[in-house]
Amino acid sequence: MIIDSLHNATKYFDLHPNFKKAFDYVNQNDIANLEEGSFEIGEGLKLIVIEGQGASREESIKGFECHDKNIDIQISIIGPETYAWKPREKCVQPNGDYSDERDVRFFHDKPDMFFELKEKQFAILFPEDVHAAMIGEGPIKKIVIKVKI
Template sequence: MKSVIFDLIENLVEYNSLNPKIGNGLKKFNEIEIDYNKRFEFDGGYLFFQEGTTTHIDEGTFEAHKKYIDIQIVLDGSEYVAWAPIDQLEVDVAYNVEKDVVRLNGNPETTMKINKGMAYICLPHDGHKALKYIDKATNYKKAVIKIEI
């Protein structure tokens, strides 16, 4: 697989073949009440919720992860996410093992608007810049599910 996956929330279960722990994360997501101040653990990863206001697409850096697959689910509002393969980006901040993140600079290959009810899955080769806007800032609420590789 060579690209970030964009899909609807109800289709996420179909991606269990990528990693069987995805099912555990989705089960936990469906069982809990939203709490923006808490991290929820499950067998094979964890999840948390975020809310805020998007920043301009030109601000910030791309990020990528080695130990976790990201599943990002927009619960309310919308965001743009910029994507590029990490081999087309330049390292800005070296990989931090503790935080499982490398910060990268470069140009996006794809930019996608993610609306309420949509999700995207980022694998280790996916540089992604999330929580962005192009024309006007928007408010968002989302869940981030981290799946151990």
């Protein structure tokens, strides 16, 4: 997992060939005014705009998840937004089977930690990062960029 601000995104371009394309899209578009929904923004890149009310920790960790085929770049637009996190190798309580169609695997495990993203901060969540999001009070708007591995 990586947590940083958009100002420092260039430091991570070498980690994946599509990271530069993903952050270039963010820098070249008015992300604050993107409509809610899901959009292809390039080969192996999908942008999802999410708006909603923050949930409690207990409610959010019902969706404690990780992915096998994608890396998530989650960027805060309106927040703050709190995340739950635990390394995948420590998760031992699966919550159902892996969904290949949705590329998601859920767990019943409790998080090891919580962290918060504020406006123009991001988290890069790799397949080994089990996470739950949308924790907070009040409105949250964010974008998630799915980067195909």
